[in-house]
Amino acid sequence: MPEAMDAPEIMGNVPGAYALGVFRERHPILVRQVREALPYTPDRLRALDALLDEVVRDVMEPLHDPDGPDGTAHDHAAWAAWGRGKIGRRWVDVPFLWAESYFYRKLLEATGYFGDGPWRGVDPFGPAKQAELHSTAVDDELAALDHAATLPEDERAAGVLLGSLWGNRADLSHAITATGGPGPAGELVVDDGALLWSLLRDRAPGKVCVLADNAGRELLPDLVLIDHLLDRGLAAEVVLHVKPQPYFVSDATPADVAASLRRLAGAPGQAGKTGERLWRAMGAGRLALRAHPFSCAPLPYSDMPDDLREEFASAALTITKGDLNYRRLVGDRFWPSATPFAAVTSYFPGPVVALRTLKSDVLVGVDEPVSAALDASGRSWRTSGTHAMIQGRA
Numbered sequence: 001m002p003e004a005m006d007a008p009e010i011m012g013n014v015p016g017a018y019a020l021g022v023f024r025e026r027h028p029i030l031v032r033q034v035r036e037a038l039p040y041t042p043d044r045l046r047a048l049d050a051l052l053d054e055v056v057r058d059v060m061e062p063l064h065d066p067d068g069p070d071g072t073a074h075d076h077a078a079w080a081a082w083g084r085g086k087i088g089r090r091w092v093d094v095p096f097l098w099a100e101s102y103f104y105r106k107l108l109e110a111t112g113y114f115g116d117g118p119w120r121g122v123d124p125f126g127p128a129k130q131a132e133l134h135s136t137a138v139d140d141e142l143a144a145l146d147h148a149a150t151l152p153e154d155e156r157a158a159g160v161l162l163g164s165l166w167g168n169r170a171d172l173s174h175a176i177t178a179t180g181g182p183g184p185a186g187e188l189v190v191d192d193g194a195l196l197w198s199l200l201r202d203r204a205p206g207k208v209c210v211l212a213d214n215a216g217r218e219l220l221p222d223l224v225l226i227d228h229l230l231d232r233g234l235a236a237e238v239v240l241h242v243k244p245q246p247y248f249v250s251d252a253t254p255a256d257v258a259a260s261l262r263r264l265a266g267a268p269g270q271a272g273k274t275g276e277r278l279w280r281a282m283g284a285g286r287l288a289l290r291a292h293p294f295s296c297a298p299l300p301y302s303d304m305p306d307d308l309r310e311e312f313a314s315a316a317l318t319i320t321k322g323d324l325n326y327r328r329l330v331g332d333r334f335w336p337s338a339t340p341f342a343a344v345t346s347y348f349p350g351p352v353v354a355l356r357t358l359k360s361d362v363l364v365g366v367d368e369p370v371s372a373a374l375d376a377s378g379r380s381w382r383t384s385g386t387h388a389m390i391q392g393r394a
């Protein structure tokens with residue numbers, strides 16, 4: 001990135017930064033919740049207690065020895081390399097993005113997710129994800145698709161886009177310390193929706209990559225958007241990128257995609273029809289699923305590996321969902337808010353549009369008078385998920 005485009009990385013130790021609360025409040029609560037979520041055995045409870053202690057003491061310990069009981073993980077060497085110069089320091093003294101990713105990796109280690117024991121592959125966030133997926137709130141949201149189907153085409157398209165955008169507000173990680181539920185849609189601070197549709201409508205249908213964020217109440221409307229793109233001939237194929245392992249509480253994994261498709265296909269009305277179409281699209285290869293290891297790497301997309309670069313370069317459009325993908329897309333830095341989105345994403349190998357509700361300090365592409373006025377309002381608009389953006393470049 002050119003020097004002129006540089007800005008300080010977001011760290012937890014910056015007074016007033018949102019990140020500090022994540023380490024001081026959210027992570028201890030989360031370890032305690034995971035501890036209660038499943039009937040963990042004494043070894044796992046001890047490991048979770050040790051992680052809680054590590055978080056409270058505020059010192060990042062290394063991952064366990066590769067030859068130890070938890071040492072079967074495929075990614076020890078990668079984390080040792082990424083963690084050089086960081087592990088051993090305070091959680092708040094290294095970049096926020098890096099430390100949060102490391103926390104989730106350590107949480108999986110503590111639950112035995114990568115071990116040889118009975119907890120191997122068991123999603124510690126599974127109970128919360130399942131409760132959300134089978135909630136009456138989801139019943140209501142799926143039933144609303146029947147009304148959406150009666151709307152004129154343009155309204156319907158706008159609706160599926162906004163549904164996917166505001167679905168990002170329903171994030172179980174954010175809900176840990178947020179007050180109130182997802183609530184109704186809030187305010188858009190950037191609306192490049194017209195750009196998104198023109199990238200899809202003004203050329204022959206191509207490949208669309210969707211970088212998913214949360215499962216459940218976010219993934220379901222994402223799937224509805226994907227169905228719209230395929231069904232209306234706006235995309236020849238869609239590649240849905242999810243996480244290879246549980247991450248940031250509710251991030252979608254392949255198992256979550258399967259559960260969501262079953263939920264959709266088993267629903268009455270338009271939701272069921274949508275689920276059946278997507279199920280067939282998956283079988284026909286028009287909807288592909290990827291779980292690339294880089295999706296859980298503590299790195300910005302500017303560091304993406306060659307195979308991902310080639311994938312995005314061959315896409316007509318990449319849609320990124322959510323706050324974390326946004327942080328990774330533009331760089332998790334204290335940018336001046338008017339920094340152009342096109343400049344900080346110039347490395348990205350194709351057209352890209354971010355659908356994000358604002359849940360952390362990073363922000364670009366918002367004129368200074370607009371951000372100053374919102375700051376002056378006294379509302380925590382940058383971090384509470386009340387505001388959102390559809391922000392892109394061709």
Ligand SMILES: O=P(O)(O)OC[C@@]1(O)O[C@H](CO)[C@@H](O)[C@@H]1O
Pocket residue numbers: 022026100168171173174213214248321322323324325327359360
């Ligand atoms: O990517 P998502 O699900 O929209 O948001 C992830 C998030 O909840 O986690 C981080 C704090 O832990 C913040 O970046 C953000 O608020």
